[in-house]
Amino acid sequence: MTGFMAETKRESTDPPEPADGHDAGVILERARASVDPQLRSAIESLPVSMRRIALYHFGWEHADGTPAADNAGKAIRPALVLTAAAALGGPEARAEAVRAAAAVELVHNFTLLHDDVMDRDTTRRHRPTAWTVFGVPDAILAGDALQALALRLLAEDPHPASARAAARLANCVVELCAGQHADTAMEALGPRDVTLDEVLAMAEAKTGALLGCACALGALYAGAEDEDVEALDAFGREAGLAFQLIDDVIGIWGDPRSTGKPAGADLAARKKSLPVVAALASGTPEAVELASLYEAPYAKEDLERTALLVERAGGRDWAQVQAADRMARAMQDLARAVPDPEAAGGLLSLAEFVTRRSS
Amino acid sequence: MTGFMAETKRESTDPPEPADGHDAGVILERARASVDPQLRSAIESLPVSMRRIALYHFGWEHADGTPAADNAGKAIRPALVLTAAAALGGPEARAEAVRAAAAVELVHNFTLLHDDVMDRDTTRRHRPTAWTVFGVPDAILAGDALQALALRLLAEDPHPASARAAARLANCVVELCAGQHADTAMEALGPRDVTLDEVLAMAEAKTGALLGCACALGALYAGAEDEDVEALDAFGREAGLAFQLIDDVIGIWGDPRSTGKPAGADLAARKKSLPVVAALASGTPEAVELASLYEAPYAKEDLERTALLVERAGGRDWAQVQAADRMARAMQDLARAVPDPEAAGGLLSLAEFVTRRSS
Numbered sequence: 230m231t232g233f234m235a236e237t238k239r240e241s242t243d244p245p246e247p248a249d250g251h252d253a254g255v256i257l258e259r260a261r262a263s264v265d266p267q268l269r270s271a272i273e274s275l276p277v278s279m280r281r282i283a284l285y286h287f288g289w290e291h292a293d294g295t296p297a298a299d300n301a302g303k304a305i306r307p308a309l310v311l312t313a314a315a316a317l318g319g320p321e322a323r324a325e326a327v328r329a330a331a332a333v334e335l336v337h338n339f340t341l342l343h344d345d346v347m348d349r350d351t352t353r354r355h356r357p358t359a360w361t362v363f364g365v366p367d368a369i370l371a372g373d374a375l376q377a378l379a380l381r382l383l384a385e386d387p388h389p390a391s392a393r394a395a396a397r398l399a400n401c402v403v404e405l406c407a408g409q410h411a412d413t414a415m416e417a418l419g420p421r422d423v424t425l426d427e428v429l430a431m432a433e434a435k436t437g438a439l440l441g442c443a444c445a446l447g448a449l450y451a452g453a454e455d456e457d458v459e460a461l462d463a464f465g466r467e468a469g470l471a472f473q474l475i476d477d478v479i480g481i482w483g484d485p486r487s488t489g490k491p492a493g494a495d496l497a498a499r500k501k502s503l504p505v506v507a508a509l510a511s512g513t514p515e516a517v518e519l520a521s522l523y524e525a526p527y528a529k530e531d532l533e534r535t536a537l538l539v540e541r542a543g544g545r546d547w548a549q550v551q552a553a554d555r556m557a558r559a560m561q562d563l564a565r566a567v568p569d570p571e572a573a574g575g576l577l578s579l580a581e582f583v584t585r586r587s588s
Numbered sequence: 589m590t591g592f593m594a595e596t597k598r599e600s601t602d603p604p605e606p607a608d609g610h611d612a613g614v615i616l617e618r619a620r621a622s623v624d625p626q627l628r629s630a631i632e633s634l635p636v637s638m639r640r641i642a643l644y645h646f647g648w649e650h651a652d653g654t655p656a657a658d659n660a661g662k663a664i665r666p667a668l669v670l671t672a673a674a675a676l677g678g679p680e681a682r683a684e685a686v687r688a689a690a691a692v693e694l695v696h697n698f699t700l701l702h703d704d705v706m707d708r709d710t711t712r713r714h715r716p717t718a719w720t721v722f723g724v725p726d727a728i729l730a731g732d733a734l735q736a737l738a739l740r741l742l743a744e745d746p747h748p749a750s751a752r753a754a755a756r757l758a759n760c761v762v763e764l765c766a767g768q769h770a771d772t773a774m775e776a777l778g779p780r781d782v783t784l785d786e787v788l789a790m791a792e793a794k795t796g797a798l799l800g801c802a803c804a805l806g807a808l809y810a811g812a813e814d815e816d817v818e819a820l821d822a823f824g825r826e827a828g829l830a831f832q833l834i835d836d837v838i839g840i841w842g843d844p845r846s847t848g849k850p851a852g853a854d855l856a857a858r859k860k861s862l863p864v865v866a867a868l869a870s871g872t873p874e875a876v877e878l879a880s881l882y883e884a885p886y887a888k889e890d891l892e893r894t895a896l897l898v899e900r901a902g903g904r905d906w907a908q909v910q911a912a913d914r915m916a917r918a919m920q921d922l923a924r925a926v927p928d929p930e931a932a933g934g935l936l937s938l939a940e941f942v943t944r945r946s947s
Contacts, residue, residue, distance in 0.1 A: 276766035278773070343732060347725035366706035366772050369728060370765040373702060376732065377765075380739040381758035384751050392743050392751060399740035406729040406736075407635035413725050414637075 251574035253582035260308035260330065267331040271378050282371035286342055286359045302354060305583060306333045306443045312575040313447025313461050316567045326450035328386045329394050333443045335379035336398060340405050342372035347413060376402065390449040397449070401442035408434025415501055420509055420523035428506045429470070437469035444576070448566065460566035467559035468580040474552035475584050477502035478545060481536055484585070493532045499523055508544030515542035556584060610933035612941035619667035619689065626690040630737050641730035645701055645718045661713060664942060665692045665802045671934040672806025672820050675926045685809035687745045688753050692802045694738035695757060699764050701731035706772060735761065749808040756808070760801035767793025774860055779868055779882035787865045796828035803935070807925065819925035826918035827939040833911035834943050836861035837904060840895055843944070855894045856886050867903030874901035915943060
C-alpha cells in the first residue's frame with residue numbers, strides 16, 4: 230500500500246492492512262467473471278437495434294458488429310455489490326447477489342451513455358462514444374433500454390430483498406440525474422458563482438450515490454439489518470467522495486503513478502473541480518487571480534500559473550485532507566456494519582483501490 | 589356512436605353497445621381523479637431540479653414555476669389499467685391498481701420527454717416542449733428520472749402482482765425504445781425503402797405495446813390467469829394499432845369531427861405513415877408517382893395531388909379496413925378475457941374512444 234496520500238493519513242484511523250485474498254485486482258477480476266454472463270444474457274435479450282449499441286458501448290463489439298476483445302471497464306460497482314454481500318452474508322449471499330450486481334452495472338452504463346450525449350464527450354474507455362457512432366437518438370434510447378433492463382433484472386429476481394433493492398436502485402437513479410443536472414448547471418456558471426457545498430453535494434449525488442447504493446444492495450442481499458445497510462451505503466458514499474477528490478487532484482497535477490489523466494486536463498477544460506472551487510472559496514488574493522484566469526478563455530501559457538494558484542490558495546491541501554477525512558469516515562462506517570476486519574478486508578481493498586491508494 | 593368507420597365495420601363482429609356507466613369521458617375523468625394524487629406525490633418526491641421539469645411537462649406548472657391549470661392529457665393509459673383491473677377483479681382490484689396506473693403514465697411521459705428531444709418537436713399539448721424550455725440535457729434527465737419513478741412505484745408496492753408488473757413494464761420500455769428507434773431510422777430512408785411490415789411492426793412497438801401493457805397490468809393486479817393477462821395485452825395492442833391507423837388517416841384527410849390535426853399535416857412532413865406506405869407498396873402507377881413526390885421537397889401546391897395519390901393507390905381504404913380488422917380482433921381478445929359484456933363495457937368504450945368511434 231503506497232501513494233501520495235500517505236502524508237495526510239491519520240494514524241488513529243489507519244485501517245488494517247488487507248489480509249491475503251483481499252487483493253483488489255483479484256476481487257475485480259472475480260466480480261467481472263461472476264457478473265459478465267448475467268450482463269451478457271440481459272443484453273442479448275434486447276431487440277437487435279438496441280443490442281448493437283449496448284454491445285458496442287460495453288466494448289464487446291466493434292461499431293461494425295464484429296466481436297471485440299476489450300472489456301467493459303473495471304467492474305468496481307458490481308464488485309462492491311458482491312463484496313458487500315460476501316462481507317455480511319458469506320459466499321452464498323455473494324452468489325445470490327449477482328443479478329443485483331449486474332443491475333448496478335447496467336444503471337452505471339445507462340448514465341454513461343446519457344452523460345456522454347449531454348456533455349458531448351467523444352471518447353470513453355479509449356473508444357469513440359456511442360452517440361458519435363450511432364447518433365444521439367440511438368444513444369439516448371440504448372440508455373433508456375439499459376435502465377429498464379436493470380430494473381427488470383431485479384423485478385424478475387425471486388430473492389426476498391429484490392423489491393427493496395429495486396426501489397433503492399430507482400431512488401439512486403433519481404439522485405444520479407439530479408447530480409448530473411447540478412454538474413451541467415454549474416459548468417454554465419462563472420467561477421465566482423459556485424459554492425464549495427454545492428460542488429460537494431453534486432459530487433456526492435453524481436459519484437457517491439451509486440457506490441453507496443452498490444454496497445447497500447449487497448447488504449440487502451445478505452439479509453442485513455437496516456442500520457447495516459445504511460452504514461454500508463455511507464461507506465460507499467464516503468469512499469466515492471474520496472475517490473472524486475483524488476481524481477480531481479490528479480486532473481490538475483497528474484497521477485503520481487502516471488496511469489491517469491494528463492496533468493492540467495481539468496484546468497484546460499475550465500472544470501470547476503473540487504480543489505479549484507476550494508481555492509476559489511479561500512478568500513485569498515490567489516483566489517481573485519484564479520477567478521480572473523478562469524473567466525478568460527484557456528491559454529496554454531497560463532496553465533502552470535493556474536495550477537500554482539490553486540495550490541497556493543490551499544485547494545490541493547484541502548482536497549487531500551478532505552479525501553483522507555472521507556476515507557476515515559468510510560472506514561468507521563465499514564467497521565460499524567462489518568466489525569470483523571477479515572470480513573471487511575475486501576471492501577477495504579476496493580475503497581483503497583478506487584482512491585488509488587493501492588493498485 | 590358515430591364515425592366515418594361505420595361503413596367498414598363488419599356486422600358479425602359488431603360489439604354490443606356500451607352499457608350505461610361505461611361512458612369513456614366519465615371513465616377517463618375517474619381515472620384522472622384516481623391517479624393524479626399518486627402521480628403528484630411521486631413527482632413531489634423528486635429533487636427540486638427534476639421536479640420543476642416534470643411539473644412543467646405534466647402541465648401542472650408554467651415554465652416560471654407558477655401553478656398551471658392545464659391538465660396532463662387524457663389519462664388513457666391509466667384508465668386502461670384501472671378499467672382492466674375492474675373488469676377482471678371488480679372495484680377492489682381497481683383501487684389496488686392505482687400505483688400501477690401511475691407507473692404506466694410515468695413511463696408514457698418519460699418516452700414523450702425523450703421522443704420530443706429526438707424528434708426535435710417543439711410543441712406538445714399546445715405548449716412548448718420541455719427541451720425547448722429547459723434545454724436538451726434537462727429534458728433527458730427528467731425523462732430518466734420519470735422512468736426510475738415508475739419502476740420505484742411498483743417496487744414499493746406490496747401487492748403480490750407488483751414484481752411481475754414491474755418486469756412487464758420494463759420489458760415494455762425496451763419495446764418502446766426499439767419502436768422509437770425504428771421510427772427514427774425509417775424517417776431517414778427513402779419512400780421506396782420502407783416495407784408495410786416494417787411500419788406495422790414499428791407502430792405496434794411504439795403505440796400498441798404500452799396500451800397492451802397497461803391492460804395487462806390491470807389484469808395482473810386483478811389476479812387474472814396468465815392467458816387472460818395475455819388476452820388483455822393483445823386487446824390493448826390491437827386497439828392501439830387501430831388507433832394508429834385512424835390517426836394516420838386523420839393526419840392526411842383531417843378529422844371528420846374536426847377536433848384533430850389539420851388535413852395534410854403528415855404529408856407535408858413527408859411522414860411515412862401507414863396509409864402512405866400501403867399506397868407506396870400497392871404496385872400501382874399512383875405508387876410510382878407518389879414515391880417521386882415524396883422524394884422531392886414539400887411544395888404546398890402538390891398537397892392535394894399527394895393525398896389523392898394515396899387514396900387512388902388504395903392507402904385510405906386499406907387503413908380503414910385494417911383498423912376495422914384490428915378492432916374486431918381486439919373485441920375477440922377482450923371477449924376471451926372478459927366474456928361478460930357488462931364487465932367488458934368499460935374497456936370497450938375506451939377502445940372506441942381511442943379509435944374515435946365515440947366521443
